[in-house]
Amino acid sequence: MEKAQLVFVLAPAMGHLVSAVEVARLLLNRHDLLSITVLVLNHSSVNSGVRNYVESQRASSSTISNSLRFIDLPKDEHESFSFSSLAERQKPHVKEAVLKITQSESSIDSPQLAGFVIDMFYTPMIDVANEFGVPSYIFFTSSAASLGFMLYVQKIHDEEKFDPAEFKDSDSELPVPSLVNPLPARVMPSPMLSKKQLPPLLENARRYGEAKGIIVNTFLELESHAIESFKIPPIYPVGPILDVRSDGRSNHQEIMQWLDDQPLSSVVFLCFGSMGSFGEDQVKEIACALEHSGYRFLWSLRRPPPPGLLVSPSDYEDPQEVLPKGFLDRTTKIGRVMGWAPQVAVLAHPAIGGFVSHCGWNSVLESIWFGVPIATWPMYAEQQFNAFEMVIELGLAVEIKMDYRNDSGIIVNCDEIERGIKCLMEHDSEKRKKVKEMSERSRMALMDSGSSHFYLGNLITDVMDNLG
Numbered sequence: 001m002e003k004a005q006l007v008f009v010l011a012p013a014m015g016h017l018v019s020a021v022e023v024a025r026l027l028l029n030r031h032d033l034l035s036i037t038v039l040v041l042n043h044s045s046v047n048s049g050v051r052n053y054v055e056s057q058r059a060s061s062s063t064i065s066n067s068l069r070f071i072d073l074p075k076d077e078h079e080s081f082s083f084s085s086l087a088e089r090q091k092p093h094v095k096e097a098v099l100k101i102t103q104s105e106s107s108i109d110s111p112q113l114a115g116f117v118i119d120m121f122y123t124p125m126i127d128v129a130n131e132f133g134v135p136s137y138i139f140f141t142s143s144a145a146s147l148g149f150m151l152y153v154q155k156i157h158d159e160e161k162f163d164p165a166e167f168k169d170s171d172s173e174l175p176v177p178s179l180v181n182p183l184p185a186r187v188m189p190s191p192m193l194s195k196k197q198l199p200p201l202l203e204n205a206r207r208y209g210e211a212k213g214i215i216v217n218t219f220l221e222l223e224s225h226a227i228e229s230f231k232i233p234p235i236y237p238v239g240p241i242l243d244v245r246s247d248g249r250s251n252h253q254e255i256m257q258w259l260d261d262q263p264l265s266s267v268v269f270l271c272f273g274s275m276g277s278f279g280e281d282q283v284k285e286i287a288c289a290l291e292h293s294g295y296r297f298l299w300s301l302r303r304p305p306p307p308g309l310l311v312s313p314s315d316y317e318d319p320q321e322v323l324p325k326g327f328l329d330r331t332t333k334i335g336r337v338m339g340w341a342p343q344v345a346v347l348a349h350p351a352i353g354g355f356v357s358h359c360g361w362n363s364v365l366e367s368i369w370f371g372v373p374i375a376t377w378p379m380y381a382e383q384q385f386n387a388f389e390m391v392i393e394l395g396l397a398v399e400i401k402m403d404y405r406n407d408s409g410i411i412v413n414c415d416e417i418e419r420g421i422k423c424l425m426e427h428d429s430e431k432r433k434k435v436k437e438m439s440e441r442s443r444m445a446l447m448d449s450g451s452s453h454f455y456l457g458n459l460i461t462d463v464m465d466n467l468g
Ligand code: UDP
Pocket: 014, 015, 271, 272, 273, 274, 275, 300, 339, 340, 341, 342, 343, 344, 359, 360, 361, 362, 363, 364, 366, 381
């Protein structure tokens, strides 16, 4: 049998990169004759988290085998860092890198290029794959339902001039084929409401049809309706793909030891993703809710970036500057406040009983994997849609908010948050049972006879069929 090679073209954003690299590892584990080259688009604003991650993966992959390698692309210094413009500008670099690989590996037993796997926002790279005469597969990092929603919006936009922004505050509902329930327009993903961000989203959706397949980080048992709603191209639900190997414990000993001392399922964990942060007024309402509810808590609290700057929140040196006076002293027996949290290690801990989450798709999958129910508090990206899917469509979460947007200026008050936390932490609730069941199914999906294992096998067969 011939050796095959895939080129992964990935986004320099943790929420996209980590799951894509995990897919690469899964593919390599399944097929000895496959090798993968990962190209991560590079921009001057790429943060140290991404750089460190790539370095650590490069180091660990080179010690294990040479079937997975990472190649650096030249850094893009352009001031704009939109996904789509970066992809357009980096096309020549990707082409050059792939040319080098194919030229240096032209002997008879070298792996033959079998396709590109492209981040969901980088469809311009399909042109590069076409130049090499190989098919493209899209890697979609969010839910199958939201993929269906993107395709639906693109269709009604192109056919009926539908403009999502016009429906932003309306009570309209949309009949989305990938959902069982009608979608309230007020939970449409935030980027779809932006005049600047909508066109590249639509352009990506238009091009998904050119792919030979779409790999989605989900699993059949979670999103059967959505997955079965697609006609073409083929969908490969191979998830949940999580980086559960990362050891958060070693860098956060004090917090993890504190968790060790807490009773089973007694702690509510609050964490709002890589870009989530609140202003001081909102922080005080959350603090009030935690104190009133009386539940044990672990709160990842981060400082918002300066207005207008598209950078990640940072950690407070002293969170007391935004917390109510005396809060940390009064809650010292029941709670801890920290900056960036080792979320996977925390969710895996038996002391955690509930998760107040911004509903980024990776966080949703991690909560399901560890069987921890969510109370939804979406902030940005497609999180409002995810919150709706979790609360209404799948019945796996309780609601604090489904339509909150971090740029809305709205303050969610103490009572509303407290109500959500109490509902979340209820012990023998139906939701908790359902989440535990889904957790088991998520693990089964990846096992040898599981659905995701089956789809990954199909994907490999499809890739190997590409060899001439
Ligand atoms: N994460 C973490 N600590 C934090 C915040 C986030 O480890 O304090 C991780 C989280 O476990 C998840 C990823 O960062 O794997 C966030 O991805 P998600 O899709 O949930 O949200 P995004 O950050 O892309 O909005």
